[in-house]
Structure formats: structure tokens, C-alpha cells
Amino acid sequence: MITRFITLIVSFFASIFMLCQPVVAAEKTIVFASDATWPPMEFVDEQKNLVGYAIDMVHAIAKEAGFKAEIKNTAWDGIFAGLAAGKYDAIASSVSITEDRKKSMDFSEPYYTVRQALIVRKDSNATTLDDLKGQKVGGQIGTTGYFTIKNASGLEAKSYDEIGLAMEDLNVGRLAAVVCDDPVAANYALKRYKDSLKIVQIIEGGEVEQYGFAVNKGNDETLELLNRGLSLVKEKGIDKELQLKWIGQ
Amino acid sequence: MNEQKSSQIEVGDGAAIPRRDDRGLVSAWWIALTGAVSLLILLPLLKPDPYLAIVRFIPDGVVITFKVTVSSIILAIIIGLLTGLGRISRNRIINLIASLYVEVVRGIPLLVQLFYIYFALGRIVRVPDIAAAIIAMAFCYGAYMGEVIRAGIKSIDRGQSEASRSLGFSRHQTMMYIVLPQAWRTILPPVGNEFIALLKDTSLVSILAVSDILRRGREYAAESFNYFETYTIIALVYLLITLILSKGISIMEYRLSHYERR
Numbered sequence: 001m002i003t004r005f006i007t008l009i010v011s012f013f014a015s016i017f018m019l020c021q022p023v024v025a026a027e028k029t030i031v032f033a034s035d036a037t038w039p040p041m042e043f044v045d046e047q048k049n050l051v052g053y054a055i056d057m058v059h060a061i062a063k064e065a066g067f068k069a070e071i072k073n074t075a076w077d078g079i080f081a082g083l084a085a086g087k088y089d090a091i092a093s094s095v096s097i098t099e100d101r102k103k104s105m106d107f108s109e110p111y112y113t114v115r116q117a118l119i120v121r122k123d124s125n126a127t128t129l130d131d132l133k134g135q136k137v138g139g140q141i142g143t144t145g146y147f148t149i150k151n152a153s154g155l156e157a158k159s160y161d162e163i164g165l166a167m168e169d170l171n172v173g174r175l176a177a178v179v180c181d182d183p184v185a186a187n188y189a190l191k192r193y194k195d196s197l198k199i200v201q202i203i204e205g206g207e208v209e210q211y212g213f214a215v216n217k218g219n220d221e222t223l224e225l226l227n228r229g230l231s232l233v234k235e236k237g238i239d240k241e242l243q244l245k246w247i248g249q
Numbered sequence: 250m251n252e253q254k255s256s257q258i259e260v261g262d263g264a265a266i267p268r269r270d271d272r273g274l275v276s277a278w279w280i281a282l283t284g285a286v287s288l289l290i291l292l293p294l295l296k297p298d299p300y301l302a303i304v305r306f307i308p309d310g311v312v313i314t315f316k317v318t319v320s321s322i323i324l325a326i327i328i329g330l331l332t333g334l335g336r337i338s339r340n341r342i343i344n345l346i347a348s349l350y351v352e353v354v355r356g357i358p359l360l361v362q363l364f365y366i367y368f369a370l371g372r373i374v375r376v377p378d379i380a381a382a383i384i385a386m387a388f389c390y391g392a393y394m395g396e397v398i399r400a401g402i403k404s405i406d407r408g409q410s411e412a413s414r415s416l417g418f419s420r421h422q423t424m425m426y427i428v429l430p431q432a433w434r435t436i437l438p439p440v441g442n443e444f445i446a447l448l449k450d451t452s453l454v455s456i457l458a459v460s461d462i463l464r465r466g467r468e469y470a471a472e473s474f475n476y477f478e479t480y481t482i483i484a485l486v487y488l489l490i491t492l493i494l495s496k497g498i499s500i501m502e503y504r505l506s507h508y509e510r511r
Contacts, residue, residue: 077467081476104474138458142471158378158458159468165368169458172371174378 029068030222031088032058032213035076037162039187040246041094041112041211044073053183053246054211057111058092060238065229077141077161080105083214089222094181096144096209106217108226110210111239116148116203117185119178121170126177127200129155135176138166144209145180163188171196179203183247278492285489292482299475303466303482310465311486317382317461318448324387325447326440329394334424336399347395354392360453362389367457382454390447397443401436402428434505441498445491452487462486 034042034054042052050071062069072088083091083105096114097107118129126132133154139146141159149157158175160166167188169175178185182202189197215222233239293301335347354362366385370376376384405428413423455464462483470479 077471078476080474081470084474100472141468147472158460159464159471160458161456165458168368168371169378173375174371 027066027068028225029070030062030090030225032069032071032090032092033074033079033082033088034058034071034091034093035079035162036073037076037164038094038181038184039192040183041181042092053112053242054092054094056242056245057233057239058213060233060242061226061229063229064232064236065225067225067229075161076143080142080214083216086216089215089219090226091214094184094211095214096181097212098144098209101214104217105214106219106223107212107214108223109230110212111230112183112211114181114183114209114211116145116179116209117182117199118201118203119167119170119180119185119189119197119199120176121173122196122198124176124200129177129179129201129203132176136174137177137179138169138175139163139179140166143180145178148179148203167193167197181209186247278496281488282492285485285492289482289485289489292478299473299478300482302473303469303475303479306469307462307465307482307486310460310462311490313379313459314448314451314461317379317386317451317454317459318444320383321386321390321451322440322444322447324383325390325394325443328387328391329398332391332395333398333402336395337402351392351395354389359385359389359450360456363453363457378457378459382451382457382459386447386451386454390443393443394440397439398432398436401432401439404435405431437505438498438502441494441501445494445498448490448494449487 034050036042036044036050036052038052040052042050042054045051050073055071058069058071071092074082074088074093076093079091079093080101082088090108094112094114095101095107097110101107118126120126129137129149129152134156136156136158137149137152138158138160139149140163141161143163145163146157146159149155158166158169160169163178163180163184166175166178166180170178171193182199185199189199213226215226289304293304332347332350335343336351338344338347357365363382363385366376366388367378367381371381402424409427409431410423413427414420418427451461452463455461455467458464460468466479466483470476473479
């Protein structure tokens with residue numbers, strides 16, 4: 001009986017050990033979370049693939065730095081909680097580097113620079129947030145665009161799960177304006193809703209915002225890999241190619 | 250067959266309605282209530298950062314949740330009454346329409362209905378956000394309510410309407426003055442139960458950017474990253490509301506069971 005028990009325990013540990021083996025042997029895999037509702041940075045195309053500037057960027061960095069990148073499509077609301085809970089190693093989801101966020105996570109070197117853009121319907125006369133006093137203005141929950149609206153005085157701020165839902169509400173007239181990052185604003189106002197929406201202002205609220213990859217505090221190993229890959233990508237000019245491919249100009 | 254005279258309708262998706270004889274201090278209801286109340290008081294007192302901020306952030310969400318719940322339940326009862334009567338109607342077309350409505354609504358998840366009414370129909374008619382949420386909730390719950398009301402009417406002994414008809418009441422008068430007043434007694438408790446279920450389901454309208462309790466909590470959590478603390482408070486607030494409501498329904502149920510208790 002006892003020998004059987006010991007054999008059982010030994011084989012249990014042996015199997016665990018064997019399960020661990022391939023992970024150690026293969027090249028390192030970094031799992032990224034990305035909320036693919038943010039075109040053209042990260043979104044889902046008609047073939048259900050994750051595509052976009054940030055997605056290409058992650059794969060380019062992985063190739064340069066020599067790791068395997070796996071990207072999980074994750075809802076934005078809760079994306080930071082998932083990082084803290086260890087569900088993935090990093091976030092590649094157009095996260096602007098802010099002082100508040102730096103308190104609870106570490107950021108890579110910036111990979112893209114954005115500003116907040118104000119979008120209204122074509123028939124609107126508003127040109128700044130001040131023109132919209134007392135009206136409903138929408139943004140995506142937990143984004144710097146939404147914080148801009150909330151901090152502006154006299155507006156009724158409305159938070160949406162996805163920026164696309166806010167754009168649709170603006171399109172049908174339930175909102176007076178939407179605020180979001182300028183590449184996303186351009187994608188919606190110049191492509192998807194080009195007949196009904198327009199960008200009226202790039203909000204100059206102090207300094208510009210920069211996107212970074214977020215990792216848990218103290219995860220220096222991942223951060224180093226990302227920064228090394230990113231600097232190689234920039235050296236080779238791949239970021240310029242991606243800019244041309246996804247954003248234009 | 251016809252001896253199965255049960256005037257209780259069991260609809261099991263509301264909340265655990267406390268039994269009247271369950272009066273001790275150690276009943277599940279009392280433990281849950283004391284727990285929820287004391288946590289809601291103690292947490293902000295002992296750890297003001299962030300609990301006090303959260304408690305201050307969500308009251309307008311509670312108001313919106315109540316607004317949506319009360320308006321939807323009133324609309325749903327009206328829709329439900331029409332549907333319930335339609336389902337037992339002898340007019341085949343009315344009967345078919347009512348049954349079709351119930352079948353369609355019960356076959357589509359509430360979340361999909363909310364998206365449909367808000368975004369799909371939003372392209373055709375412009376409905377403000379809270380109104381769209383109320384219409385969607387009422388449209389869905391009207392079907393369930395219809396079934397409750399139909400069951401309530403069916404639970405009234407046939408002899409009642411036969412007697413009424415032989416006294417010269419018309420079919421319409423029989424329903425209005427004899428059957429419905431008696432049926433309400435059976436219908437009200439499950440309606441109260443549906444009210445609680447609806448209140449909990451209003452948390453779904455937060456996806457329509459309606460600033461209810463859940464949306465307010467999510468906004469707070471998304472900015473402060475205090476997910477644990479925020480959702481603890483949100484859960485406690487919902488629990489407290491449903492506990493109080495379920496007690497209220499239990500008392501109402503007791504009062505309405507006057508005749509059975511004799």
C-alpha cells in the first residue's frame with residue numbers, strides 16, 4: 001500500500017516536471033492583452049483576425065527581440081485588473097502613459113504619440129468643448145478621452161464600453177460629441193462615418209499623450225525585452241512603415 | 250386533475266423570498282441583511298480611502314436604477330395584462346399575436362434585446378437612452394408578466410365565471426369584476442418577484458451607457474483601479490436593495506394569503 005502511494009506521488013511530480021519541460025526549452029512567450037475595438041491601432045478585420053498598427057508593432061518587436069508574442073483580445077473595462085491578476089504579461093492596447101497609471105503599472109518606452117480629438121456631426125456648429133455646455137459628450141470608459149470630458153466643466157459625460165458604440169450614438173444623435181485619440185477619431189470620421197461625422201478640434205490640453213506597453217510593476221524582464229525590441233524596430237524604421245500602412249501621411 | 254388547486258405560482262428567478270414563519274434572528278435573511286448593512290457602514294468608516302469615495306460616487310446611479318426599474322415594471326404590468334388576456338382570448342388572431350410575442354421575447358436573450366432596441370432601432374427612431382432602456386426592459390418583462398397573469402387568471406375556479414355568467418354578467422364584465430380582482434391576489438407575489446428580478450437585470454442597461462449603479466461603479470474602478478473595493482460596494486448595494494424588497498414582498502404575500510390562513 002505504502003509503496004503504491006509513493007509511486008503515485010513520484011509519478012505525479014514526474015508528470016508535473018515533464019509538463020514544465022517544453023516551456024523552459026522553447027523561446028520565451030509573452031502574452032499581450034489588446035482590446036481590439038480601437039481602429040486603426042488594434043481591431044478585428046473581416047476575417048476575424050486581430051490587425052492594426054499595435055498588432056503589427058508587437059509582432060515586429062517580438063521578431064527583433066527574439067520572443068514569441070501571443071495576443072489575447074480582451075475587453076477594455078477590466079484590462080488593467082487582468083494584468084494585475086496575471087492573466088497576461090503585458091497590455092498592447094493604446095494605453096496612454098499617465099502619472100496615475102504609472103502608480104499601478106510600469107510602461108515601456110513610448111511607441112506612438114496621440115492627442116485627443118473632438119468629433120461632432122457634420123451639421124453641428126460646435127468647434128470646442130466649451131460650445132457643448134449642458135450637452136451629452138461621450139467617450140470610452142477609463143480612457144484619457146473620457147477623462148478629458150469629465151474634467152471639462154458643464155458637460156454631461158457619458159461612458160461607453162467601446163468607442164464604436166459612442167460613435168454610433170453620435171451618429172444617430174443621442175450624443176453631441178465624442179472625444180478620443182486622434183488616429184481613432186480619424187478612422188471613424190474620415191472612413192467609417194465619413195458622410196455624417198467630422199473632426200473639429202484637436203484638443204490641446206497640455207502635453208501630448210504617448211502610448212506605451214504596460215506590464216506589472218517590477219516585471220523588468222518583460223519590460224527589457226520590449227524596450228530592446230522597440231529600439232531595434234525604430235532603428236530599422238519599421239515604425240515609419242507601419243505608420244504609412246495603417247495611418248497614412 | 251381538477252383537484253390540483255394551488256393558488257401559488259412559482260417563478261424562481263427573483264430572489265429567495267423569506268418565509269413568514271422564518272422569523273428568528275439566525276435566519277439567512279437576517280444574517281445577510283446585518284452583514285450587508287454593517288459592511289456598508291463599517292467599510293467607509295474604517296477605510297475612507299477608497300470606500301467613502303465609492304459610496305459618494307454611486308448614489309445617482311441608485312436613483313437611475315430605481316427609475317428604470319419602476320418605470321419598466323409599470324409598463325411591463327400593462328403589457329403583461331394585455332398579453333395575459335390575449336393568451337386566453339377566444340379571438341384566434343389576438344391569441345396568436347399574444348402567443349407570438351411571448352415566444353419571440355422568451356427566445357431572445359435580454360442583452361441582445363437591449364442592443365437591438367437601442368442600436369438597431371436607434372437608426373430608425375431616435376429614442377433617448379434611458380427611455381430605450383425602459384422600453385427594452387418592459388418589452389422583455391411584459392412577456393414574462395403575461396405568463397404570470399395568465400396563470401393567475403387560470404387559477405380562479407371555473408365555477409366563479411360560470412356563476413357570474415349565469416347571473417347575467419357578460420364575458421367582459423365577468424373578467425373585470427369577478428375574475429381579475431380575485432386573480433390579483435395570486436398574481437401580486439410573483440409580480441413582486443419579477444420586480445426584484447427586473448431590478449437585478451437593470452444592471453444590463455449599463456452597456457447602453459445608462460449611468461446606473463453598475464456603470465457608476467465601473468467608471469470609478471476604471472479610473473482608480475480599485476476593482477476589489479468598488480465591486481464589493483456595488484454587490485453590497487444590490488444585495489441590500491433586494492433583501493429589503495424581498496422582505497416587503499414576503500409581508501405582502503402574508504397579507505394576501507388571508508383566506509388560506511383561516
